[in-house]
Amino acid sequence: MSEEKTEKKRLPLHRGLFQVPDDPNQEPYLTSQRCTACGTYFYSNRKNCLQCGAEPMEVVPLTGRGKLFTFTVARKQLPGALMQVPFGIAIVEMEEGVHVQSVVDQDFDNLKVGMDMEVYFEKMAEDKEGNDLLAYKFRAAKA
Amino acid sequence: MGRVNKQAWKNMREVSIIGVGLHKFGRWPDKSPGELGRVAIQEALDDAGVEFKDIQAGWSGRVNNITGTGPALFGELGQPGILIDNVEKACASSSTAIRLATWAVGAGLYDVVLCTGVEKMQRGLVTAGGGGGDILGAPYAYQMGMYLMPAEYALQAQRHMAEFGSTAEQFAQVAVKSHKNALMNPYAQYQIDISLDDVMSAPMIADPITRYMCSPSTDGASAVVICAKEVAVDRYKGKPVTIAGWSSGTPEYNPTSVGDDVAVDFVARLAEEAYDLADVKAEDVRVAQVHDAFAPGEVFAIEALGFCGKGEGAQFVWDGKANIDGEHPVNTDGGLESRGHPMGATGIAQVIEIVRQLRGEAGQRQVPGDFDYGVTHNVGIGGANITVLKK
Numbered sequence: 390m391s392e393e394k395t396e397k398k399r400l401p402l403h404r405g406l407f408q409v410p411d412d413p414n415q416e417p418y419l420t421s422q423r424c425t426a427c428g429t430y431f432y433s434n435r436k437n438c439l440q441c442g443a444e445p446m447e448v449v450p451l452t453g454r455g456k457l458f459t460f461t462v463a464r465k466q467l468p469g470a471l472m473q474v475p476f477g478i479a480i481v482e483m484e485e486g487v488h489v490q491s492v493v494d495q496d497f498d499n500l501k502v503g504m505d506m507e508v509y510f511e512k513m514a515e516d517k518e519g520n521d522l523l524a525y526k527f528r529a530a531k532a
Numbered sequence: 533m534g535r536v537n538k539q540a541w542k543n544m545r546e547v548s549i550i551g552v553g554l555h556k557f558g559r560w561p562d563k564s565p566g567e568l569g570r571v572a573i574q575e576a577l578d579d580a581g582v583e584f585k586d587i588q589a590g591w592s593g594r595v596n597n598i599t600g601t602g603p604a605l606f607g608e609l610g611q612p613g614i615l616i617d618n619v620e621k622a623c624a625s626s627s628t629a630i631r632l633a634t635w636a637v638g639a640g641l642y643d644v645v646l647c648t649g650v651e652k653m654q655r656g657l658v659t660a661g662g663g664g665g666d667i668l669g670a671p672y673a674y675q676m677g678m679y680l681m682p683a684e685y686a687l688q689a690q691r692h693m694a695e696f697g698s699t700a701e702q703f704a705q706v707a708v709k710s711h712k713n714a715l716m717n718p719y720a721q722y723q724i725d726i727s728l729d730d731v732m733s734a735p736m737i738a739d740p741i742t743r744y745m746c747s748p749s750t751d752g753a754s755a756v757v758i759c760a761k762e763v764a765v766d767r768y769k770g771k772p773v774t775i776a777g778w779s780s781g782t783p784e785y786n787p788t789s790v791g792d793d794v795a796v797d798f799v800a801r802l803a804e805e806a807y808d809l810a811d812v813k814a815e816d817v818r819v820a821q822v823h824d825a826f827a828p829g830e831v832f833a834i835e836a837l838g839f840c841g842k843g844e845g846a847q848f849v850w851d852g853k854a855n856i857d858g859e860h861p862v863n864t865d866g867g868l869e870s871r872g873h874p875m876g877a878t879g880i881a882q883v884i885e886i887v888r889q890l891r892g893e894a895g896q897r898q899v900p901g902d903f904d905y906g907v908t909h910n911v912g913i914g915g916a917n918i919t920v921l922k923k
């Protein structure tokens with residue numbers, strides 16, 4: 390057999406915010422940056438700490454669980470965006486204290502500040518090679 | 533934290549606004565920015581009793597397609613070869629122009645200068661950037677459709693509701709009040725009387741923000757003549773209103789802030805600094821024009837300006853304390869929501885309304901009683917400007 394069909398891979402829709410292991414049996418997980426000098430967490434890709442200015446930053450995994458800090462429901466479509474309105478937007482205070490924002494597309498009419506939330510990962514798009522591009526989303530934590 | 537050297541500010545000459553002019557805000561598809569600007573500039577010059585040839589320098593605020601704007605606007609009236617700088621700070625562009633002019637005149641570099649603001653806006657949703665091109669290369673918030681300006685304010689509002697018990701109706705009341713005020717402002721884009729029920733039942737944009745709680749897309753222009761007060765009183769007829777204090781800055785890092793674009797805490801810090809430069813307290817500042825790009829923004833600004841405690845702003849509006857006959861009237865000209873929000877022209881338009889109020893020339897919407905101070909709060913992506921004005 391000479392057919393060179395590369396296997397479809399799972400890749401992050403956006404790099405640096407979460408990890409998608411090469412092994413398809415391993416679950417993706419959210420990551421955060423943490424300042425090696427003062428310990429402040431950042432949910433972004435940075436070289437220097439916003440709090441103390443130090444470098445370097447280290448990448449640490451997050452548990453993916455937290456409490457809903459605030460939310461809204463978007464009902465106006467952003468042109469070209471991958472999500473179609475309506476959908477919820479949530480800012481979750483993760484167990485590590487860092488705030489992470491993403492969408493809620495399950496039961497977003499029943500969001501309540503303070504409720505337990507969890508992250509999950511879902512295919513949002515494909516790249517030109519046909520690989521699955523995963524996004525992270527929030528939903529009410531399962532008991 | 534870098535703070536302004538108060539003594540250096542006090543050592544500057546007193547700087548005043550002696551002429552104000554607007555082109556009516558609205559939709560002017562057939563008018564160029566130059567045509568809009570010319571009307572505003574001419575009105576400001578006439579109001580001041582200043583001839584265009586007397587203007588020694590200029591600062592021009594605009595957001596979209598800013599290149600060449602200042603020379604184009606000034607060029608409608610003449611080409612005297614003076615310094616003309618373009619100034620861009622998103623929705624806070626023209627209040628930035630006023631601050632730069634204040635520094636230059638206060639330092640004695642010029643006596644009489646002109647500031648302008650203009651915008652012609654696309655219809656529909658204003659995005660904060662990140663769109664266009666390949667969605668796969670866009671920022672995550674854009675990819676996922678979250679980067680909506682109304683959503684930024686809505687996230688703050690929902691937090692406010694959960695933390696302080698404010699209600700959607702209280703936020704909606706901001707829009708009711710703004711529209712009522714705009715009925716008395718001939719320069720306003722929207723002159724429609726709407727009820728609380730109208731606001732609440734309008735199409736939802738980002739809960740709890742409905743369509744009437746959003747500033748519209750607007751074309752318009754604004755201009756002020758700024759002059760050293762000692763020069764103004766001798767030479768020109770325009771009644772001087774003093775720029776008593778100011779502050780400008782950007783949000784400090786806060787791991788629990790909802791979004792830097794609408795962060796509240798740094799505005800409170802700036803207000804405190806501006807009041808300090810003006811040697812005034814919040815209770816002495818009677819009237820305010822604030823950045824209600826979306827209705828909750830007025831509530832956050834009322835708190836940041838110190839008119840009430842943190843968390844009390846929505847109740848403040850609900851109780852009528854921000855009405856024209858209230859404790860601290862806010863957005864007496866209709867605000868961004870009803871006067872309109874041509875981004876580059878908004879900062880100067882806010883200052884113009886305070887000038888009119890301090891001169892006692894605000895007509896039907898004149899704040900009653902005797903008062904000496906007013907303040908403007910103008911926010912753009914990348915920072916905020918607070919300007920304290922004195923009779």
